[in-house]
Amino acid sequence: MSDTDLFRERLMALIPALNRQSDLQEILRLVSGEMMTLLKPDIASVLLINPSTQETMRTVFRDGIDEEGGPLLGLAKTAISGWVFKYDRTFFTGNLPADRRLAATDWSALNLRCVICAPMRLATGFVGALFAFSRRKTALSEDDAALLEQLADLVSPYFRNVQNLDTVFQTRLSEASLLKKYEAAGLLGKSPPFVELLYGLEAASRSPVRVLLEGESGTGKELVARAVHRFSERQDGPFVALDCGALPGNLIESELFGHVRGAFTGAAGNKKGLIETADGGTLFLDEITNLPFDVQAKLLRVLQESEIRPVGATASRQVDVRIIAATSSSLQGQVERGTFREDLYYRLYVYPLHIPNLADRTADIPLLAHHFLRRFAGEQGKQVHRISRGLVRFLRERHWRGNIRELENLMERLVTLVPAGSMVLDLCHLPQELAREAGVVVKAGREAEAETSLHDRLAEAERDMLLDALEECDWNQSAAARSLGLSEQAMRYRMKRLNIARPE
DSSP, X not given: OOHHHHHHHHHHHHHHHHHTOOOHHHHHHHHHHHHHHHHOOSEEEEEEEOTTTXXXXXXXXXXXXXXXXXXXXXXXXXXXXXXXXXXTSOEEESOGGXXXXXXXXXXXXXXXXXXXXXXXXXXXXXXEEEEEEESSTTSSOHHHHHHHHHHHHHHGGGGTTGGGHHHHHHTSOOHHHHHHHHHTTTOOOOSHHHHHHHHHHHHHHHOOSOEEXXXXXXXXXXXXXXXXXXXXXXXXXXXXXXXXXXSOHHHHHHHHHEEOTTSSTTOOSOEEOHHHHTTTSEEXXXXXXXXXXXXXXXXXXXXXXXXXXXXXXXXXXXXXXXXXXXXXXXHHHHHHTXXXXXXXXXXXXXXXXXXXXXXGOGGGHHHHHHHHHHHHHHHHTOOOOEEOHHHHHHHHHSOOTTHHHHHHHHHHHHHHHSOTTOOEEOGGGSOHHHHHHHHHHHXXXXXXXXXXXXXXXXXXXXXXXXXXXXXXXXXXXXXXXHHHTOOXXXXXXXXXXXXXXXXX
């Protein structure tokens, strides 16, 4: 299959994802991501035009490197899109400063040379334009311009109601409802990167397209995949997971596709593969970069023809499986190094979701830590139910190489180590190797405190004491006041002064 056919098939695979979207931002993300994947420009932008006046234009989405050129880049977009709308043609140049069509302005200060701009049209007029910019003159070609033109024609109808943005945004699930919905699926957090992931996940669950999860080890990719399946139309079908790095290469093919009796030494009977087991449901392939090259070719056939052939079989079988793939390394980087098939990459990279690591969502660490504490305390029959603020501070400031999985393992270990009668996990319960690390963090915190005023340090200490008492008493203000030797009135006054409120 030629690159042109491959790209055209990929564009067609984008349609189901767009058909299921009512959220403008998700449509913009999909379109921009497709531009970045197909053309690999330095900058990809989506510009929309006011459908009523056909005059006012605005860049509503941008992907890639930080914009260079500032106002000059904005001027270039205006000039190029003006040319495109005037002549109703796609604009392409390999050397922007030397292009005579835009000779009225000196573009030499703009560190972007190669430009494509394709118009998005409807019968009622122009919707906007898709831009691709690159620093290098040869980075984009006439073929790329034709491809971007096809993409623009494909996505134009999805911006038909762009003049009714309020209506579009009203269909979006509220953040509170979103968090509650996915908390039931085991996904906990409130930080902006996590909320952004959930909105992408919500859109992916409404669409039947293939999903690719990219994120570091331990970030919860399988949990995300299970949530996509749980809230999709396939929720009543099976969810089957395979860690492609957990099996030797010579066993993966049989595990995925199954085998017939006598196919190889030790094949004493027929065995159904995981793909067939997942028929009617979802197959999650973790660390898909570990698939051997020959198995990648067979998986490609599954995606193309929706059929499998077990090892040693002479006939194929039809299957209906949604593939969710995951990787902790860049799949595009693997393609560039020649260790992963490019054609398979384009068929998997239809709906990408980035899973943030714990360093990007430190605000979620206390919530996750308390969740694990409650779970392991219940499993082990321990009374411990709270984490001291000092330990919480250490957990937030620590670098978690293993992400959520490492935090989970530590919380299980701490619950195991804490004495049976203890109610609170504290720094003193840390194992020796972590106690030394915590000492460094505590020392740094004290040095930072030394630079603050006495008034601020006393206020912080008072705040910590009040919060500890409130959490210890399950936010019963009367009980917390008694434990501190305060009247209820004094307790309420201090809470108001220090802006303390019970978390939602």
